[in-house]
Amino acid sequence: MRAFLLREYGGTPELDVIDEPLPGPGQVLAEVLAAGVNPVDLAIADGQLGTAHPLPRVLGNEAVVLLGDRVGYSQRTSGSFADRTLVDPAGVLDVPSALDPTAVFAAGISGQPAWIPLETTAALRPGETVLVLGATGAAGQVAVQAARLLGAGRVVAAAGHRPTLTALLDRGADEVVVLGGPDDAAALLEATRGGADVVYDPLWGAPFSAALRATRPGGRTVTVGRSAGEHVAAIPVFDFLGRTMLSYRNGGASPDVVARAFGRMLRHVAAGELVVDTSVFPLSAAADAWAHQKSVPHGKVVLGTA
The missing domain is CATH 3.90.180.10 (Medium-chain alcohol dehydrogenases, catalytic domain)
Incomplete structure (x- = not known):
């Protein structure tokens, strides 16, 4: 599968073809419909966070995924900048299948x-x-x-x-x-x-x-x-x-608080009442998405699946 891979901290990730990750306990392999790019991804690549994680590593912390016929959002992924990623099904929040996956991130790590x-x-x-x-x-x-x-x-x-x-x-x-x-x-x-x-x-x-x-x-x-x-x-x-x-910091709220807030925001997104300027790049142009995020965009950067 394709993946945006970091080979050394302080370096620039590159698109590569790798084997699919093997699920561990409580994990399943899910198809990535869209992945959100965030400032924390830059901090990880720069070696400011998470350097205990072995390299090479696939970057990305949030994704809209397909699990069978279920569409969901996960912000506990480990490597969402790829065709497929590992998720804990218990932590995936349901998303209406009719909703544009790239719009969901207004209610995610940024929202x-x-x-x-x-x-x-x-x-x-x-x-x-x-x-x-x-x-x-x-x-x-x-x-x-x-x-x-x-x-x-x-x-x-x-x-x-x-x-x-x-x-x-x-x-x-x-x-x-x-x-x-x-x-x-x-x-x-x-x-x-x-x-x-x-x-x-x-x-x-x-x-x-x-x-x-x-x-x-x-x-x-x-x-x-x-x-x-x-x-x-x-x-x-x-x-x-x-x-x-x-x-406040992300990760500090209880799962119940996060789930309620996500649900409320997602209803407003679906109604057109909550809109974030979003730049969407295909996975094949992950390097361009990365450069755009580094430019401090006025809005959200998202990787699609093409």
Whole structure:
């Protein structure tokens, strides 16, 4: 079978032909209908994560798969960038067979760290004002729409890419802010009309610090990553006092919470109410998909089956 294979950490994976993997206990071999490409895949290839795994290895952590006549989604695959992959049937979530497999990933690894932090971690209440940082990424796009679908009264989308931000005005955002101006905190404060009740933060660093200054007393922030590339955010104590800082990471929620969130998001996807800009590449062009992911795309990258 074809597979996108990593032969050394720090190197670039290549498409190759290998033997099908042999199922272990609790595993079955499934046909891959589509596979999601994620920043974590880049981190693994660069040797930042998972280096205990022997090489060569097939990359990929999530897939829409076919098990007999059952279509399902799994984010516990080990090597989904291939024609076939191993999955635990007990961990596969059902997907309507009529749904385009490439659309399912809005509810997957990119969607869950948007929906679950807002619905469960920050416990978004109807009518609240939500500020979404990093709104042009796949998770950020879901967060903007999730905030609206969960009942937010006002949604502000903030990021650095104006064209994608502008498109979000048709997907739930009331106003957009292009970050990187002379005073981001002031711009965010104005856009939120006096401050956000909830801040969704996949960026950390300077953008988070600015957003914290544009948060109402009693507000909550929920951080899910550090896509801004900074390990440290400067937080003056008086910007923090009276506010609650929360965090979420994929893999930290219970399977029941994940399954419920996936089901809710998938219903919105099927209804056309949850849309993520998606770039689809055939498996034969996996190298192009990889390069596109490395370019920091404003949306989701998916590998198809052709």
